[in-house]
Amino acid sequence: MASVLKQVLQHFEIRAGAVSLAQMARDLDIDTATLEGMIDYWVRRGRLRASGGSVQACSACGVRSGCAFVSKMPRFYELVNSDEPISVSTAPCGQPAENEPELRPACSRCGPV
Amino acid sequence: MPTQSYRIVLAGNPNVGKSTLFNALTGASQHVGNWPGKTVEKKEGRIDIQGRECFVVDLPGTYSLTAYSIEEIISRDYLIDEKPNAVVAVVDASNLERNLYLVVQLLELEVPVILALNMTDIATKRGLNIDPAALSARLGGVPVIETTHGQLNRVEQLKDAINRLDSAPRPLRVDYGSTLETEIAALTQRIIASPDLAARYTPRWLAVQLLEDDDNLIERLRAEGGHDHLIDAAASAAARIEATTEEEAATLIADHRYQFIASIVRGTVIRGTSTSETFSDRVDQIVTHRTWGVPIFLLLMWIVFQFTANVSAPFVEFTEMLFEGPLTRWTVALLGVVGLSETWFESLLVDGVIAGVGGVLVFVPVLFALYLALALLEDSGYMARSAFVMDRFMTALGLHGKSFLPMMVGFGCTVPAIYATRTLDNETDRKITAFLTPFMSCGARLPVYVLFGTVFFGSNSGTLIFAMYVTGIVVALLTSLLLTKVIYRGRIVPPLVIELPPYRLPALRTVSRDIRRRVGSFVTNAGTVILAASVVLWFMLSVPASGSLSQFNDVELDNSVFSALSKGIAPVLSPAGFGTWEASGALVTGLIAKEVVIATMNQIYVGEDEEETLESSTFVDDLGEIVTGFGEALILTGQEIVNIVPRTLNLIPGLSLPDVQFLGGGEEEELASNSLEQALRSAFTPLAAVAFTVFILLYVPCMATVGAMRQEFGWRWALYQSGYMLLVAWLVAVIVYQGGQLLGWGVA
Numbered sequence: 001m002a003s004v005l006k007q008v009l010q011h012f013e014i015r016a017g018a019v020s021l022a023q024m025a026r027d028l029d030i031d032t033a034t035l036e037g038m039i040d041y042w043v044r045r046g047r048l049r050a051s052g053g054s055v056q057a058c059s060a061c062g063v064r065s066g067c068a069f070v071s072k073m074p075r076f077y078e079l080v081n082s083d084e085p086i087s088v089s090t091a092p093c094g095q096p097a098e099n100e101p102e103l104r105p106a107c108s109r110c111g112p113v
Numbered sequence: 114m115p116t117q118s119y120r121i122v123l124a125g126n127p128n129v130g131k132s133t134l135f136n137a138l139t140g141a142s143q144h145v146g147n148w149p150g151k152t153v154e155k156k157e158g159r160i161d162i163q164g165r166e167c168f169v170v171d172l173p174g175t176y177s178l179t180a181y182s183i184e185e186i187i188s189r190d191y192l193i194d195e196k197p198n199a200v201v202a203v204v205d206a207s208n209l210e211r212n213l214y215l216v217v218q219l220l221e222l223e224v225p226v227i228l229a230l231n232m233t234d235i236a237t238k239r240g241l242n243i244d245p246a247a248l249s250a251r252l253g254g255v256p257v258i259e260t261t262h263g264q265l266n267r268v269e270q271l272k273d274a275i276n277r278l279d280s281a282p283r284p285l286r287v288d289y290g291s292t293l294e295t296e297i298a299a300l301t302q303r304i305i306a307s308p309d310l311a312a313r314y315t316p317r318w319l320a321v322q323l324l325e326d327d328d329n330l331i332e333r334l335r336a337e338g339g340h341d342h343l344i345d346a347a348a349s350a351a352a353r354i355e356a357t358t359e360e361e362a363a364t365l366i367a368d369h370r371y372q373f374i375a376s377i378v379r380g381t382v383i384r385g386t387s388t389s390e391t392f393s394d395r396v397d398q399i400v401t402h403r404t405w406g407v408p409i410f411l412l413l414m415w416i417v418f419q420f421t422a423n424v425s426a427p428f429v430e431f432t433e434m435l436f437e438g439p440l441t442r443w444t445v446a447l448l449g450v451v452g453l454s455e456t457w458f459e460s461l462l463v464d465g466v467i468a469g470v471g472g473v474l475v476f477v478p479v480l481f482a483l484y485l486a487l488a489l490l491e492d493s494g495y496m497a498r499s500a501f502v503m504d505r506f507m508t509a510l511g512l513h514g515k516s517f518l519p520m521m522v523g524f525g526c527t528v529p530a531i532y533a534t535r536t537l538d539n540e541t542d543r544k545i546t547a548f549l550t551p552f553m554s555c556g557a558r559l560p561v562y563v564l565f566g567t568v569f570f571g572s573n574s575g576t577l578i579f580a581m582y583v584t585g586i587v588v589a590l591l592t593s594l595l596l597t598k599v600i601y602r603g604r605i606v607p608p609l610v611i612e613l614p615p616y617r618l619p620a621l622r623t624v625s626r627d628i629r630r631r632v633g634s635f636v637t638n639a640g641t642v643i644l645a646a647s648v649v650l651w652f653m654l655s656v657p658a659s660g661s662l663s664q665f666n667d668v669e670l671d672n673s674v675f676s677a678l679s680k681g682i683a684p685v686l687s688p689a690g691f692g693t694w695e696a697s698g699a700l701v702t703g704l705i706a707k708e709v710v711i712a713t714m715n716q717i718y719v720g721e722d723e724e725e726t727l728e729s730s731t732f733v734d735d736l737g738e739i740v741t742g743f744g745e746a747l748i749l750t751g752q753e754i755v756n757i758v759p760r761t762l763n764l765i766p767g768l769s770l771p772d773v774q775f776l777g778g779g780e781e782e783e784l785a786s787n788s789l790e791q792a793l794r795s796a797f798t799p800l801a802a803v804a805f806t807v808f809i810l811l812y813v814p815c816m817a818t819v820g821a822m823r824q825e826f827g828w829r830w831a832l833y834q835s836g837y838m839l840l841v842a843w844l845v846a847v848i849v850y851q852g853g854q855l856l857g858w859g860v861a
Contacts, residue, residue: 003368006360015608018504018514020401022394024610033210034375039610040211041367044181051515051536074497075612076515 004030008038009047012079021077039077049080119167120195121160121275124188124219125203126212127174130231132156134203134260135171137268148173148187162272170197176211178218179322179363180329189330192224193314199275203229203260206236206243209382213374220252220285223315227274228252229260241382248381253285289321289369292357296350297321303343310340323347324354325363393615397498401613406502411583413495415764417486418582419575419757421479422563426574427749428478429563431742436471437788439735457665461651464716469647472715472789473639473708476560480635481628483559487524488627492619496521501611510590511597513537514609516546520589523553524582525631527814531821541604544826545596548834551814552589554582556635557707561809564711568790569799572772575760577803581810588811588841638706646702646709650675650716670717689808689843690801690850700808706815718792748775800858804850811842 025032042048125131139158148155156171173184180186204212245257256274260267300320334340351362504514523530530550534543566574657668658677679698703710752775759770822831
């Protein structure tokens, strides 16, 4: 019998389609908060990737978190596929992005920050 | 008793209120710098406890002491090297399981810990009641102090606990199971046998860390020298554990810690009935249902667009009256006072600026209604569900589930939507998603749908708008099918786990802030891009294409420079049913921004026809008209809000509930009686109007979009996208128009 922590990872590997954190906790018969902690562990170990959460859109333009059109995205977790090319930046809105040559100018539709 | 050299550290996960507590403890006596050789902020301060000066260090926020990040290395090294006298472990009570992982590691390190229980107010709201005494007992007697912001005397209590803290460590022993414990015991003995090592490190903790294959710690030991035998022994032990259990030792150790934490939480946290969670779970069973999820999403979107089109209509009418009546009259009167009456400047202001910018600003109520509806859905927690519901479709089409959210941003504006694709980690996913986002109908296109919907479909304009949004989504999904099945074949889309926030009543402050920002951006755009475009357009409409320049501002529009240029494109658009120079010209200026389409049409169709609004009227009459118009708009808005119910119920086959009328009938005819609307009715057939709105939906949204694509993916992708959109827009518009005619729908 695999450890619960490993079962969490296996759940990601065998799952087809999205599942909510609450549903996954029910499937594994553990508390949602415990599952969050276990997912954190795999994120720290680089096996899962977390993104989204609170107000987050992009790090692209000078307006950043002041952008009127950013959305409150839910937090996502997914398996890290080491074979795929990684995009330039995943830095959340309002935070400095690594490997960014420059800040993008604000789009024409942005209001004052 | 603390002494001069007494060192206190604050440790904890990120965002648990550690810095706030540090500030409350140290007040103004703090210093901010960097950790030596690192770019991580280091905060130090001083506090006085019972007349003694103590030094306080705020460690970086970390989730564990196993070195996976620079923050974890800094924290762990400080604890090992500096051996602080007290460690205040700040814990988010609303997220106890997650936070206790670090606490357990601190206790395994055998440092003197005080547990500062923060955010208990949020925990209570979530139905979690923590028993501090039981928690303390389960953690081997660690003092537990509630330090939630606003807690009476929280700093004093914490200082008192530090003052009374027993310097003797309270070792916590997590039972890792027989297989691991045997290896841990053997390694611990090896470490104890080396006095130098045992003096520097807690033996059992070091044994566990080595089994966890803590690379940074292993490097540290190698650098210290003479510990290779221990490192090799740990590696052999880890290999034996893996051979026996078929799992990594590190995973097993973490798993046992989580089981241990779960047992602590079970004995110390009483879970009350968390209303929001129970309610959320119940609602989610329906809203995110495999079968019902998508129809519910579509129904909600249908209601949003009914709300947008119909509820805003009375205020659109009111704003229109304001611009065409009093504002135009006051401008003309003011210009008359300064002697500029009936000059080209008056024409520029009235026919150019007011008709152009004003013609766009009348749609502010539409945008207000749209953003109100979207903000309500967003803040209630539904929007997060939409990504979940749509994931199945997205993955079936080879798209990443996360792609849906940049696409949702596209309903507001395409440019940030393209930038928002940066939240996708895979470059191919980014390219595909950015290619599709312009098909999501942005807020700037909405006024065009509302205008054409009102003119040609009356109270059913909401259905036209809904159809446009759905068409955009369908074209985007078909395009994605083309990209993922032809160009980017064989991609594997990983499944997602989505943390759905609990449903809640939308907060007035958040909703009003979102609306203010988004509507503000529309108004800002009207005052800058559209104003400039309107002025340029006015000049192009005032300069004759042939003949003398003396005809400036006295030229037939049909003979203007703008008309001459537009006529070059018109034949291409004839198969789509709108091959006039007016429509072609509006589409060309729409490349600047979609609102400019309205501004252009206002100048072309209405600019010449302002006389009827300039009938004489006194200032008092105007004020009366404004007050009466506002009152009527308010009543009619209420009527339209009420009418959403029967119109939604009428979707049920066989049901035909009548609309409620607060002010009697006849408003519809009144709503559709302004000059532009009359002009459009003569210039377009209903079928051509639908084809035109489809073209507006599908062709390049604006130059800023092209710029964003170029910045993100280069000129080639930007040009591919623009060319593809123009082609698709033309094809679909022609299919709609020609197909409709074949079916006999082309009658005006």
